[in-house]
Amino acid sequence: MTNVIQPTQREVFFDRDEIIVSKTDVKGRITYANRVFCTVAGYSEKELIGAPHSIVRHPDMPRAVFKFMWERILEGHEIFAYVKNMAKTGDHYWVFAHVTPSYDGAGNLFGFHSNRRAPDPSIVRDAIVPLYETLLKTETATANAKDGLAASYKQFTDVVQSKARSYDELVFSLV
Amino acid sequence: MTNSSSLSQAEWLVRLTAIVALAGAIISLFNDRILDAAALGAASLCAGVAMARLRHARATLKAVSAVLASAAKGDLEPRLVLTRDRGEMLALADDLNRALDLVDAFVREATATLACVRDGEFHRRIVERGLAGTFARGAQTMNEAVVTIHARLSGFSQVIGEFDRTVGAVSGVLASEVQVLDGAAKTMNVAATETQERSGAITQQAAETSASVSTVSSASEQLTASASEIAAQTRRALDVSRSAQQQSSVAGDAMTELTAAIHEIAEVVELIANISTQTRTLALNANIEAVRAGDHGRGFGVVATEVKNLAAQTADATEQIKARIADIQAKSDRGLHSIFAIGQTTSEVVEIASAISAATEQQSLATQEIARTMQTVTDATAAVTNNATVVNTVANDSGRAAHDVAKISGALANEVGRLDQSVADFLKLAREVASGRRSQAA
Ligand SMILES: Cc1cc2nc3c(=O)[nH]c(=O)nc-3n(C[C@H](O)[C@H](O)[C@H](O)COP(=O)(O)O)c2cc1C
Secondary structure: OHHHOOOOOOEOOOOOOOOEEEEEOOOOEEEEEOHHHHHHHOOOHHHHOOOEHHHHEOOOOOHHHHHHHHHHHHOOOOEEEEEEEEOOOOOEEEEEEEEEEEEOOOOOEEEEEEEEEOOOHHHHHHHHHHHHHHHHHHHHHOOOHHHHHHHHHHHHHHHHHHHOOOHHHHHHHHO | OOOOOHHHHHHHHHHHHHHHHHHHHHHHHHOOOHHHHHHHHHHHHHHHHHHHHHHHHHHHHHHHHHHHHHHHOOOOOOOOOOOOOOHHHHHHHHHHHHHHHHHHHHHHHHHHHHHHHHOOOOOOOOOOOOOOHHHHHHHHHHHHHHHHHHHHHHHHHHHHHHHHHHHHHHHHHHHHHHHHHHHHHHHHHHHHHHHHHHHHHHHHHHHHHHHHHHHHHHHHHHHHHHHHHHHHHHHHHHHHHHHHHHHHHHHHHHHHHHHHHHHHHHHHHHHHHHHHHHHHHHHHHHHHHHHHOHHHHHHHHHHHHHHHHHHHHHHHHHHHHHHHHHHHHHHHHHHHHHHHHHHHHHHHHHHHHHHHHHHHHHHHHHHHHHHHHHHHHHHHHHHHHHHHHHHHHHHHHHHHHHHHHHHHHHHHHHHHHHHHHHHHHHHHHHHHHHHOOOOOOO
16 A cells, blocks of 8 residues: 555655654554644545554655664653654655553553654754665665665664764754 | 433434424324425424434544543543544544643653653653643753753762762772881881890890809809919918928928037047946956955955946947937938928928919909909890890880781771771762662662
8 A cells, every 4th residue: 555655755844833643552553643643644534543554654764763663662662763754645744753652551561652743854854864864775775675674773773872872862962 | 301411402302303393294194284294204304313413422422521531540542533523523522632642742751751860861851842831831840850950960970979089089098098007017016026026035045144154153253262262271381381391491400400419429429438448448457456466456356347347338338329329310310301301392382382372363363354254244134134125125015006006007997998888888879869770769
């Protein structure tokens, strides 16, 4: 379904006061999408509920970022990440996503929650786009997808380590 | 009726309307009032549809109510999804979702941020973007609080660092000083012990020396005594032999005189012997005359015979005297000889005694010298013993002092150790507090 949509490389924006909210089950299937999400992504609520979150995945996003994200949230950590998402139209919108695990009253993980804010365009332009381009290049340059992911993942963690004590500190130093 | 909601009342009224309209429609139909019946039928149908719509609205409201009830219980997860309504109802659902999203976002952000603070991480801030109104203000206040806490803890850490540098350095210096002190005390103690041992050995040696000196001293005293004894005896021997010499010379003189006297006696005896011989001759002659003179001569002859006998007796006596004199002469000669020999021996004795006297004099002098030397040695030994005793006392004192110092330095080391420990403990605690790792445990 996602492969039908061609990226237009046209960027759309959403209001700084708004938050794109979604909730998923443990597999990443959408269980809730707020009105802003629907509006910005151009999908109806009906289209989104039950769909995998990769419905808004943009091909420019390196896989290493999602691998890192999933590792973190499955360990019970929160994570902040800059993500380039693709609307139904093929247009894209950058988000500063905050993904957190959700627990029931008994403390069992039953899903994830995500809040996305409009990011600072200068951070995206100066820090994120060059990094993601490098990672993506590494991933596509390698014939074997698995090896490519491993290489770009290492590249990603190396960059993080070279710049800050932790990924979280790096993210908040950018904010 | 009074307990039911406006929605329920509306439902009842709509249902009533439907029923009434339906009844009206049926009655109109029986009365052949077709138009009325159609109108009432349509009204009833509308009322029926309205009932369905109302039921729809009721379902939506129920869903809203359920979500709010969960939220009221603190469960912010449920949302209104796929609301099959539009307009205000959809807006109601959306607004509810938005409100919940806002609360949810705030709670997740605040919780995560404060969890970081709890764990000593201060990079995390509540992302204020997208939060509105009270939430935005609350987030701002909390972020300010995080910044303030961080600044205070940083300041505190700095103070701790300062404290560590100063107090830690002081206690480090103290520790090394104490070590030096301890080392000095140990060295001092060793030196004192050695000094004590040596002074003890000196005292012992001095005592031994003193003992041998007093042995020599008493020996030399005995020597002096016997020397003076010998001197006295020699003197006496000298006196005696001198008087013997004198007497022997007196005896010699007497002997010489005696010999001379004997000689004279011998001469007299010789004279007597001659006279008696002559007398005998005369008597013989007289006898012969007497015989010639016969009776007249008889008396004379008797006298002459008597004289002859007397002369014979005198000759006998002189012979005996001569023999005796010869004997005496021989004996006096021998006496003279022996007196001479005695004189000679006595002279030799005197000579020897003099030599002995001189020797004893010298010996006495030497012995006195020895005694004097021994006194000096005794004095020196006493001085050594005295000094050694003083040294021993001093060594004892310094040993005790070293011991005290060692004890004090030990106690000091202990104290420094405890100081170190408490400083370390304090710093550890303070650092834990500063890093926020302590807050829950405490
Ligand atoms: C709560 C939550 C939110 C997510 N949001 C996004 C998103 O905004 N964009 C995105 O591309 N992937 C998002 N993902 C990740 C997707 O689930 C998926 O891992 C990612 O799109 C990569 O897709 P792929 O594995 O098909 O390459 C989210 C996952 C979770 C659990």
